[in-house]
Amino acid sequence: MEPxxxxxxxxxEIIVIAKQVKMADSVKCDFAGVEAAIxxxxxxxxxxxxxxxxxxxxxxxxxxxxxxxxxxxxxVLLLENAEIDSWICAKAFSDYLKNENFDLLLSGSFxxxxxTIQTGLLAGNMxxxxxxxxxxxxxxxxxxxxxxxxxxxxxxxxILDVKMPCMFAALPHPEAPIYKTVPGINRAYSxxxxxxxxxxxxxxxxxxxxxxxxxxxxKRGKCLTAISTEGAAKEIINTxxxxxxx
Amino acid sequence: xxxxxxxxxLALQAAVREFAQNELAPGVIERDEASEYPLExxxxxxxxxxxxxxxxxxxxxxxxxxxxxxxxxxxxxxxDASMGISYxxxxxxxxxxxxxxxxxxxxxxxxxDVFSGKSLGAxxxxxxxxxxxxGGCVTTAEKKGDKYVxxxxxxxxxxxxxADHFAVYAxxxxxxxxxxxxxxxxxxGTPGFSIGKIENKMGIRAAQxxxxxxxxxEIPESALIGEEGKGFxxxxxxxxxxxxxVAAQGLGIAEGAFEIARKYLMTREQFGKPIYRNQHxxxxxxxxxxxxxxxxxxxxxxxxxxxxxxxxxxxxxxxKLVCTNAAMHVTTEAVQMLGGNGFMxxxxxxxxxxxxxxxxxxxxxxxxxxxxxxxxxxx
Numbered sequence: 374m375e376p377x378x379x380x381x382x383x384x385x386e387i388i389v390i391a392k393q394v395k396m397a398d399s400v401k402c403d404f405a406g407v408e409a410a411i412x413x414x415x416x417x418x419x420x421x422x423x424x425x426x427x428x429x430x431x432x433x434x435x436x437x438x439x440x441x442x443x444x445x446x447x448x449v450l451l452l453e454n455a456e457i458d459s460w461i462c463a464k465a466f467s468d469y470l471k472n473e474n475f476d477l478l479l480s481g482s483f484x485x486x487x488x489t490i491q492t493g494l495l496a497g498n499m500x501x502x503x504x505x506x507x508x509x510x511x512x513x514x515x516x517x518x519x520x521x522x523x524x525x526x527x528x529x530x531x532i533l534d535v536k537m538p539c540m541f542a543a544l545p546h547p548e549a550p551i552y553k554t555v556p557g558i559n560r561a562y563s564x565x566x567x568x569x570x571x572x573x574x575x576x577x578x579x580x581x582x583x584x585x586x587x588x589x590x591x592k593r594g595k596c597l598t599a600i601s602t603e604g605a606a607k608e609i610i611n612t613x614x615x616x617x618x619x
Numbered sequence: 620x621x622x623x624x625x626x627x628x629l630a631l632q633a634a635v636r637e638f639a640q641n642e643l644a645p646g647v648i649e650r651d652e653a654s655e656y657p658l659e660x661x662x663x664x665x666x667x668x669x670x671x672x673x674x675x676x677x678x679x680x681x682x683x684x685x686x687x688x689x690x691x692x693x694x695x696x697x698x699d700a701s702m703g704i705s706y707x708x709x710x711x712x713x714x715x716x717x718x719x720x721x722x723x724x725x726x727x728x729x730x731x732d733v734f735s736g737k738s739l740g741a742x743x744x745x746x747x748x749x750x751x752x753x754g755g756c757v758t759t760a761e762k763k764g765d766k767y768v769x770x771x772x773x774x775x776x777x778x779x780x781x782a783d784h785f786a787v788y789a790x791x792x793x794x795x796x797x798x799x800x801x802x803x804x805x806x807x808g809t810p811g812f813s814i815g816k817i818e819n820k821m822g823i824r825a826a827q828x829x830x831x832x833x834x835x836x837e838i839p840e841s842a843l844i845g846e847e848g849k850g851f852x853x854x855x856x857x858x859x860x861x862x863x864x865v866a867a868q869g870l871g872i873a874e875g876a877f878e879i880a881r882k883y884l885m886t887r888e889q890f891g892k893p894i895y896r897n898q899h900x901x902x903x904x905x906x907x908x909x910x911x912x913x914x915x916x917x918x919x920x921x922x923x924x925x926x927x928x929x930x931x932x933x934x935x936x937x938x939k940l941v942c943t944n945a946a947m948h949v950t951t952e953a954v955q956m957l958g959g960n961g962f963m964x965x966x967x968x969x970x971x972x973x974x975x976x977x978x979x980x981x982x983x984x985x986x987x988x989x990x991x992x993x994x995x996x997x998x
Contacts, residue, residue: 553630
């Protein structure tokens, strides 16, 4: 999809999308996407733009928080009193993004659309991007134009080589929070944050969520001690076979 | 008059709070017991720009102001008062001493490492016989050619064992007493300079406090900060700033203990009801809440007075007096309200009570603050 790709020579262009979800007495903000982007930016030269959909005050606050953590710029897609489903949400994001240049599109995995993990993947699909969810880690690939992503499964990880531009839904890393910095806060409160009003009145929802399930907690592995090398190898082969990996 | 912090300050306050809760709170009890300072966490705070908050970027600071700094000391001290005082001493006393009097060249040489949090700074004024009477110092700095030779002993130096940079006050003209006091920058490792006894303290036990010993310690004449004989004035000015830091530390300790007590009163049940439903305790909390809010306004005002170029000696003394008394009062009441649990280490308030005591003593005892305040009343 050339129209969406920057000419990634030295600076990777990353766009992070996040949809705020209203809870009983608060707004649930999703920072997993921007945290994944910042982790990648620490490994390679990259520029991060966050696009947050929500009501003005809370969405601007989320953009500012993201910039304080390390994003470079942000935009608000203003959602006023509209009850929308994941499809409408993804359509709104993709309509905005089709005019943007980027190499990587990121979203969070859970809070973005009340734990159904659909919005980011749907938007990626609408833009014709290779997409993957439950991404734990992203690295630059061995060949130019590729990203290497670690996708978490129930009982294993998959290492994916994905051609850019692409879309990943990133998992949060609560064990390694990314803090706001003073230069980040200074930038967040000095940049302009454009607010684009969305007109979604004639949009009809297409998705009915019947149920959703979070990925299960990873089981603790088995540590083989006091065992011969041959015995350990046999045990590993048996475990792999029992899990249908072989 | 506006009592509301703006959005940017609120964001900064929330960011330091998040760091303190996530990074400083785990292990705070163990560090207190072992008297271990979390230098790596301090450096991490520095790497994010939170250490040099009140100073210009060209000196390694973050370009904020003294209110930003006071908010950071407050948030850190809610969780770990030892880190609070270490930070305050490095910024207000070491940083204040150098920034107020040094040449531009000296500032660029002696400040960036400390303001960026890569290393700590310490302040050597107090001596065994020169506490509240700071003019009674006997440490000397004798001029010999193009060097000064320091001899003497400084005590109760926060950050002493950990610091790389020291602001040291010594007599260049001993016969003049306080008017013969001068300020010097001394680097760690200078021959003739050593760390003496490391104190075993009642509170702020994770902070490292020690003697500084000078035995024929030669420093270049370029280490003289400002003018000879102006040291006492420089020290008092640095201490004015330091009092804002200690006031913020006291406020943080009070708030930390108050919040622990508030949650405890809501969850602890006796006689079939949460104990906050005993009016005596609820009213006690109402009084403490007012005391904390008064303290908060006083230290924020003193910090803004300093930031905006107004005289701040008296506001700083008032804030130090009120905030540190609030720290002592609130923590003592919190221990009492938590009953037997309050006396136990895992509930934190006993540590906070021990930490609070020193805030009424250092950076000028609270009796000295009353001298400063009353002195201005009866000029």
